[in-house]
Amino acid sequence: MRSSLISNRYLIVLLAALLLSATQLFAGSAFVTKGSKAASLDSCVAPTDVMRRNHMDFLQHGRDDTVIDGIRGLDYSLSECVDCHAATDVSGKSMPVDAEGQFCQECHGYVAVSPACFQCHRTTPDAKANKYGNHSDKSFLVGPVSQPAGIQRD
């Protein structure tokens, strides 16, 4: 059940080959979208060239860890990618990472690959996410989640 799809492996090899050529193109330019959190950081969670070549492997590995084994807060998580790489427009609103000219689309558009991730995953940071996720400390839990006094179970 855990095994990844053979076909996806091939696909990934193919993607990697394609991306390699894209990497050459972008080699000199440290591409991050202006106005994203990533633009203010020195590097991604791994060196840029590693990320460029392997991010899809990292993500695919992580997805099984999270969905099947329930391990959260992985180093390589798609929501982190989005949180960090989504740019904001003049009004301060986040722009979808898969929009024209935005972080994901810039490369994927060039190599004509459409990332299927965003058919299900959101493309902007989740403003509500601080509720229970990895992104927050959990001190808030004492407040809102606690049980009102007087609840009787039986």
Added chain:
Amino acid sequence: MSKKSDQPSMDRRQFIGGTVAAAGAVTIAPGVILHAVAGSNEQTEGASSEHRWGMVIDANKCADGCSACVDACNNEHELTDLGRPETDAAWIRTVKLKDKQTGNISRLPVMCQHCEHPPCVDVCPTNASFKRVDGVVLVDRHRCIGCRYCMMACPYKARSFIHEALTDQSVYAPRGKGCVESCTLCVHRIDEGVMQTACQEACDKAGHGAILFGDLKDPNSEISQVLKKYNSVQIRGDLELNTGVRYRNL
């Protein structure tokens, strides 16, 4: 008897294991226990077969006209109401029943019952429907091909098919067109050690306290105690699916 049972038991070994596990848990507020408290951005330990998560629902406490649990679930997982009830997703719903003989009225929320022997998992051709080691039944949307066979097989009508393209999903419930989904028992909370589902939280806040979530394998957990003390039933218990969701006063 080859069927393994996850039924709560006071088995000695489990009891000791349970106490040890409980020692690692932190009570933050009454009713809220954080297992395996992880700091910000730390990797969590993942699902463990030492637990089996489940719920017990008290039909007597489910208040007429209330929709707190349904609203909370929709909000938690960003299940948007598109005004098309036939195709809109419903992970949890309330049902009002009348006994044909006695006329007695009861009301209860129904969601995925997190069966120990889930028919949806048996029929899924691609292993997209699966049961986690801690008993939570999920759909891996990376594998689901949208055949809807699981929806045909589920005895509780617990599943919804996503009939349209979506945006702005919750980061905790990625979901998209063409896949099937159902109640996740708020697995994102479980994984973070938050021992309260969104529906229970809302029901408690509304002052009804009809829903109790917890660990069926831990004999000391509140849910195990309640189940031990009071009579409870499974919906369609005749199917012997050993559901993780039980009902009282039904």
Added chain:
Amino acid sequence: MSKMYYRELYCGSPTRFWAGLALLGTIIAIGLGAAYYMEHQGHWVTGMSNQIVWGLPHVFAIFLIVAASGALNVASIGSVFGGPLYKPLGRYSGLLAIGLLAGGLMVLVLDLGRPDRLIVAMTEYNFKSIFAWNVILYSGFFAIVGVYLWTMMDRSVSKFNRPVGFVAFFWRIALTTGTGSIFGFLVAREAYDAAIMAPMFVIMSFSYGLAFFIITLIAAYIWGDREIGDLRLTRLKNLLGVFVGAVLYFALAYNLTNLYITQHHGIESFILLNGGVYTQMFWIGQVLIGSILPLFLIYSPAFDKSRWAIAAASVAVLIGGFFQIYVIVIGGQAYPMNLFPGKEVVESGFFDGVVASYTPTFPEAALGVAGIAVALAMVAVGARVFKVFPETLEDPND
């Protein structure tokens, strides 16, 4: 017996052939467009919902798949059971079976929520799932029937014809059993919770497959200006009569045994008495058009050797069969599942306890019809490029 010569089927007039193909092509194109539309918009544009999760496309798909397996019957009778009169029809029987299966599978696949992930279905098997078994059964069917056709058409391998024929015979019984079991294992749904489902599907496949075979055979020989003798057609006709009778018997047995099981009374009176459109489809579609009318056309002495009667009987069987599958697939889902025995649902946030409504939409129908068109187009092209049809099917003189 005189020697058989097979020849590619050329239509009497080339215009007719190409016009026919163009027509089929157009139907297929519309169906594909409809499928794209449904995928692109999402399934809310169809009549399907969270209550009726399998709709018209599944009716068409199951109908075609079931018929595909039955269409191979004639070949089986020819080579496995040694019926000399059927033997010359074996090649066409194989071709039709492949065509029908391809059409049915196309519909099934294009209605998936994520047809782009078909590769997942091919690489990830859950061996407990009947559906996954069917993926193997269907792909195997193509391969085996392909080899079977080869042994029929190539003299150098013809010695394998019988063993391969046996394999094909059992494979297709397994295939239909598998298709029937898709429903048989849905324990919670009263309409489907019956072991008789699987054998019923096998006998349904015999009937629909043969009806498809007869009607297309007659059409092909008119189309190619060739002769068919009465003897063969009469044999086929009588066989069809037996199958139609058997389907009727099974349908009765299925419904009567259901009546015997108290918990299933609800679904039975739904289908037989008060299910509205489903009741009508059962009595008028399945029983009257699909069984009684063809039986009359087949056995009444008035229509002794009338080809029109045979053709009409076949068409009636197909129409009736379509309704039968509609009632099974859609009627079975429309009837509410009984979650709470002894209780009546007063209110529900998710349509518990009410009969689900389903109105098929044009795109669904277009996709389904395209499946039939695919089958016919494959047969038309296949018969044109391969030596499938005997030059003549005149009655043997001896």
